[in-house]
Amino acid sequence: MLWAKDDAMNPTSPHGDAATSHTDATSAPEPTGPLKGLRVLDLSRILAGPACTQWLGDLGCDVVKVERPGRGDDTRHWGPNYVHDTNGDPTLESAYYLSANRNKRSLAVDIAKPAGAALIRELVPHFDIVVENFKVGGLARYGLDYASLRPLHPGLIYCSITGFGQSGPYAHRAGYDYLAQGMGGFMSLTGAPDGEPIKAGVAVADIMCGMFACNAIVAALYHRERSGEGQYLDLSLLDSQVGMLFYEGLNYLSTGEIPVRRGNGHPNIVPYQVFEASDGYFILAVGNDDQFKRFCVFAGLVELADDPRFATNNARVKNRTELTHLIAAQTTKKTAAQWIAGLEEIDVPSAPVNTMDRVFADPQVLHREMRITMAQTSAGNVPVDLIGNPMKFSKTPVNYRQSPPGLGEHTDSVLGEFLDLDPQALQALKDDGVI
Structure with missing residues (x-):
């Protein structure tokens, strides 16, 4: 059985009695998606990891996004397009950040401080899934790597997303979408025949890696449902980009002939x-x-x-x-x-x-609810337009419960809910710069 939020329905759940209610439940509708009742601790930032966890949130998971106090996810500052509050002043939420962070709660904790890392370790047994995209070995120094957390939670599904994977000659390198598009062959196929190689207009390696990670997590959940055991998932941008080559990759593997750029033409169909x-x-x-x-x-x-x-x-x-x-x-x-x-x-x-x-005025796009509007709670409930989820379910539809959160917007409620910390304990952590 999948570990569920309601312990009364699942006596084998590791979540404990304190996890049966949500402090923020009155301000947001309950999830309706097929993964309702599962929890995700999101230690990722930028795009591949946040895209994965946003989709998990849409599918019903309770996602808690862990961010650095003071700055948060780097993409919060990737302007110049920012949400403006009711006074017309820019907030810390850029359009880039909004694209990958709905249906999450923000917990601002400094994991570089021992007390901050300890808080995350205390939270882990309450969660089903951890997603992170630090450099290989980066979380071991804080005791937040899979080897350190597995004894605390044998059923934990721990997903690492890196540029090149946990092994191999490039494992130590920092990875970026642009590099993966180039190294993975995508750019050699994209652009005019007599022009320079061109990357895709959006970060396809990041986004597809996030999708592959989401699929891997769902598969691991099914394995855990049958066996009771969690596992470690190793996803990389380069693997994802190579995995996307499909027929062009097979055109080469089948013939030994290197595909060339054809602009807007197709290698196997004309016109x-x-x-x-x-x-x-x-x-x-x-x-x-x-x-x-x-x-x-x-x-x-x-x-x-x-x-x-x-x-x-x-x-x-x-x-x-x-x-x-x-x-x-x-x-x-x-x-x-x-x-x-x-x-x-x-x-x-x-x-x-x-x-x-x-695109966003197209009647088919609007009919399929691919343009949605949410009240941005961190900006005084000003309306923001977001891109909808393309997955449509007849019985367990996705829903949109939480606009992309402000930095640390849910710190007090999350720590109070899961760790039962009172206002005095929270204030002490704030005074020490931990949260």
């Missing part, structure tokens, strides 16, 4: 790229030979449909340059909207290249 219309750009994504024939008729290129150079996808891939020029000469004769509307009518996939304003 499957951006084309210029009379007023901008649109995406044409022809996935099979029947779609190509229908496209040719609509585009006024009917003679190409049965041309042996283009009639099959294999032929189109071999003759992509010539075909692309022929199509490009036609696409500028209509607007992007005309192409998209006409291609939709004949079931040929196409789409606009939306800027952010169009």
Whole structure:
């Protein structure tokens, strides 16, 4: 059985009687997601770890984010876009920070102080999962590594996220998304054929590593449900980036030929790229030979449909340059909207290249609740727009309970809830600079 928040329902839970209620429960709705009742102690910062723990929070976990007093997660300060409070003054919550930290409570503890590290060790038995992204061995000095915490909690699932993993010749290096994109081959595939290698517009290695970590944690929870034992999870940005190569990686492994940058083209499907219309750009994504024939008729290129150079996808891939020029000469004769509307009518996939304003005004995006609004409690409940969770459940839907927290916003309530610390004890810790 998964360890649950309600001890009366789960007599084998390690959480203890003090964990049956939440101090902040009156100010936020109860979780509804499938992981409701599980707790996460989040020692991560920047993006990969916080993305993982935000998804766990959306799925119902009670996530407590541990931050340095005074500064907190570095991304709080990654402006210039900040939340402004009711007086119009900027807060410590940047847009970057907001993107990965909802459904969490913030606990400000200085783990570099022995008393601070001791507080975290006391908290660990109340939690199911620890997520951290310190350098390899970085938490051992504080007694917060897996080897130190496992005796306190044999069922603990402990997830470490690093640039290069816990072993290997690069394990000691600091890791960043940009480095992983380059070293993992992604940038060699991205950009114009005659231009420089280009990274993705968002930190895909970080974000996908966070997703892989979330999946690994859920799998480890299932193992614990059957066996009762926790385990250590070792995730890295480079592993995640290499794991994302999929068909381009296999194109190389199958042939020994190094894939090249094709701009917006696809290595295995043609035409499957951006084309210029009379007023901008649109995406044409022809996935099979029947779609190509229908496209040719609509585009006024009917003679190409049965041309042996283009009639099959294999032929189109071999003759992509010539075909692309022929199509490009036609696409500028209509607007992007005309192409998209006409291609939709004949079931040929196409789409606009939306800027952010169009993305978040798109009726499908709005219908799927991918744009949400929450009251930012740390800024006087001013409304902030956030990106919704793409996971949809029929029985256990995600919900949005806590806006990205202010630094240390829940320190007193968390320590009071789990460790039963009274106001005098809390004040003493504050006086010593521990919290």
